[in-house]
Amino acid sequence: MDTSLDAARRMDAADPLSDLRERFHLPADDLYMDGNSLGLLSADAEAALERAVDQWRDLAIRGWTDADPDWFSYGERLGARLAPLVGARREEVVVANSTTVNIHTLVGTFYDRDRGSKVVVDALDFPTDHYAIRAQLRSRGVDPDEALRVVDSRDGRTVATEDVLAAIDDDVGMVFLPSVLYRSGQLFDVETITEAAHDAGALAGFDLAHSVGVVPHALSDSDVDFAVWCHYKYLNAGPGAVAGLYVNDRHFGATPALAGWWGNDKQTQFDMAMTYDPAPHAGAFQIGTVPVLAAAPLDGALDVLADAGGVEAAREKSLALTDYLIDLVDERLPECSVGTPRTHEERGGHVAVEHPEADRVSAALRDAGVVVDYRPPNVVRVCPAPLYTRFVDVWEVVFRLQEILDERRYEAYPASSGVT
The missing domain is CATH 3.40.640.10 (Type I PLP-dependent aspartate aminotransferase-like (Major domain))
Known part of the structure; x- marks a missing residue:
């Protein structure tokens, strides 16, 4: 898969669900990748x-x-x-x-x-x-x-x-x-x-x-x-x-x-x-x-x-987003591994990005404007929820994670005592 930023932009332009994003209240300064824990508020739910x-x-x-x-x-x-x-x-x-x-x-x-x-x-x-x-x-x-x-x-x-x-x-x-x-x-x-x-x-x-x-x-x-x-x-x-x-x-x-x-x-x-x-x-x-x-x-x-076309349409985009995320991790994050099965038949909607310092990496990501969660012992859960996440968002998340790892910024954070 082409993992370039231009490829992400092309996939967003061709995404039939792209307009749905406008119906959600998106965090102003964050890339939200925690929809597998709590999905975002839509104008429809609010109404x-x-x-x-x-x-x-x-x-x-x-x-x-x-x-x-x-x-x-x-x-x-x-x-x-x-x-x-x-x-x-x-x-x-x-x-x-x-x-x-x-x-x-x-x-x-x-x-x-x-x-x-x-x-x-x-x-x-x-x-x-x-x-x-x-x-x-x-x-x-x-x-x-x-x-x-x-x-x-x-x-x-x-x-x-x-x-x-x-x-x-x-x-x-x-x-x-x-x-x-x-x-x-x-x-x-x-x-x-x-x-x-x-x-x-x-x-x-x-x-x-x-x-x-x-x-x-x-x-x-x-x-x-x-x-x-x-x-x-x-x-x-x-x-x-x-x-x-x-x-x-x-x-x-x-x-x-x-x-x-x-x-x-x-x-x-x-x-x-x-x-x-x-x-x-x-x-x-x-x-x-x-x-x-x-x-x-x-x-x-x-x-x-x-309006998305049902769960089948959401599934199609979810698989495309997580395929792209997995390929980006493989290509750009040699310190990390993917703990999620790669075959579509065995994969849900989120990706487990594994790192020995996952708790501190998760904290550094949150301070870098990427909302994820940590699950012991070594998992950063990243969820590109299909109704409001763009492919460029996935690219940006991996870019920020790469910076954190390359610069070892996570070392400034204490190990957490539990799940976040």
């Missing part, structure tokens, strides 16, 4: 939030029925909008709760020792996944150290699919993995893992937090049992935005482990019966009342992605 605030002011309690869109069905309506992004039927998706709460309720609902006592996870998971699974196992009197079958990494970066498959046997009742590893950006083969789980009589669940909005999924066609995700990364719905979940329609009717009034069938919800009547779709897994002000920005943010 949707302001509309919800106006409805609250003008309609008060009538907003539940008279707002446009009405608040009462907010979670189900947004779920229907999200369904194409994850390859699901509209009734299989709902916006509800937080990601960790959704792991609790779905694992708690579907874990069944009679199916198999073991739960397959991996050693490089985001910690909250393990926290929630362990808590659910303990609540059933199961020792997590005995029940969790942890698939190790061979290189500290990635987890081999063949190792995951080898861990699935007749003792396994559930497989729960991320779609993308949060450090390295490795993308798992969801379909193959799901098929192996089902062949063993187990259920397959996934945490899509680091892929939803930048990687197309086919959850229904792949027969995945359940999935969870957040909306504040590539979908740009704001800090603490309400999360999403998917439940395969063959599981409709299951009573959620964390049942709540908002998951009651809408037709009988105001009967106020003391016996729970779960909604006949994924909406049953809503627990508390939909937080309208935390959900509204997602409504506007989805408009941007729709």
Whole structure:
């Protein structure tokens, strides 16, 4: 690939998504490369939030029925909008709760020792996944150290699919993995893992937090049992935005482990019966009342992605941006290595740039106007989010990183004591 600045300018000129950048509030003096942690605010998300605030002011309690869109069905309506992004039927998706709460309720609902006592996870998971699974196992009197079958990494970066498959046997009742590893950006083969789980009589669940909005999924066609995700990364719905979940329609009717009034069938919800009547779709897994002000920005943010041409268009540009970034690192940063798989089939939306002093390098980059994050022990995560990042931005990031390394500016910074 031509890694020159002129090549970057040509790619930007030919980019069909280039106009979307104007719809985002971009940091004035920074190159923002942290969209895999928190996406930027769009004018569309801002307007949707302001509309919800106006409805609250003008309609008060009538907003539940008279707002446009009405608040009462907010979670189900947004779920229907999200369904194409994850390859699901509209009734299989709902916006509800937080990601960790959704792991609790779905694992708690579907874990069944009679199916198999073991739960397959991996050693490089985001910690909250393990926290929630362990808590659910303990609540059933199961020792997590005995029940969790942890698939190790061979290189500290990635987890081999063949190792995951080898861990699935007749003792396994559930497989729960991320779609993308949060450090390295490795993308798992969801379909193959799901098929192996089902062949063993187990259920397959996934945490899509680091892929939803930048990687197309086919959850229904792949027969995945359940999935969870957040909306504040590539979908740009704001800090603490309400999360999403998917439940395969063959599981409709299951009573959620964390049942709540908002998951009651809408037709009988105001009967106020003391016996729970779960909604006949994924909406049953809503627990508390939909937080309208935390959900509204997602409504506007989805408009941007729709105008981009959907997640497939975002994926195409994301791969082009990360291809360019990887080639630049290879060519210009001999002190660094790329910890992210290079094949498109195994790569999510960010690139792990590895350096022995990654914590100090990350701090120096931030002071040089490049917003990235550090993940121990040696990863600078760089995310050129496709809806608002240009190819010239990627070139400039690598140029500034090269200066920091060549001049050893990072040596002026103390080692950090934790994740930033």
